[in-house]
Amino acid sequence: MGRQPCCDKVGLKKGPWTTEEDKRLINFMLTNGQCCWRVVPKLAGLLRCGKSCRLRWTNYLRPDLKRGLLSEEEEKMVIELHSQLGNRWSRIASHLRGRTDNEIKNHWNTHIKKKLRKMGIDPLLHKPLIPSASGVPHQEQQQAGALAERMEEQEKPCSGSSSEKAAEGQVEENTPSTASDAFLSKSPGFCTDEVPMILSHDILASCASTPTASSSISTSSTCSSSSSSSKAAEIKFPCMEWPESTYLWGLDDLMDGTSSSIGGMKNLIIPH
């Protein structure tokens, strides 16, 4: 037989996370680090499934996350990476320090898509939009098919982790071939060669040492449109950035009045 089921899904809570739940999860993660998600809700005293905890942690509670809108540079990077990788948000996110796949996906759907369309660039294929009599949906359908073919071609040489490397290699080696590529190439100094990969030891190192790029950048260049978020940005916290909800209950509360929990952060293994 295989593993035990992740959760019985009976009596589990759904919907938005409460402050209390966030607090419990953060406390647990700080104390124990990331382990088997299946046991996290049980040990943390949460009526959530492990999947939900993982999502909440990776997308919102992780201390190394940047908050607020993507900067112009980040947007360019996303467009460039999307032109090469398609909707592979997690892979795109891995090139952007402190950003999650969910965040990038949302930003793409709400901001970048519109921007590109306004500029006459198709957000799917990164090529100039061609007005067709049959309407956009049909056109997009064709383009989606073309993209799929393109992606397949990119993936052909190998599979699994090796294909991942291949895709990344292509990102670095490809010359501008699409409209958005051309647009991006107009921006001097932007090059995917310079895109840093986030490795777990980077994160750990940044938490353990000096304030990171995320803590210095996010408060200024990526300030959120919401007033509450900018309120959160006013509060300084050494070497890591916490979401607004975290600020609300106070650091003493969160850290349990000890610095040992921060030390515990060193043991965290953060994916991406």
Add this chain to the structure above:
DNA sequence: AAATGCAACAACCGCCTAGTT
């Protein structure tokens, strides 16, 4: 000031892959 519409984003759902027994 209230109602309505829209935009942004957090969270869920379902599928896929890799790992375990």
Add this chain to the structure above:
DNA sequence: CAACTAGGCGGTTGTTGCATT
């Protein structure tokens, strides 16, 4: 090797807050 699950990913939906009427 087959059966089964955990974890991860991408698509979609639901909720919330803001802007406009």
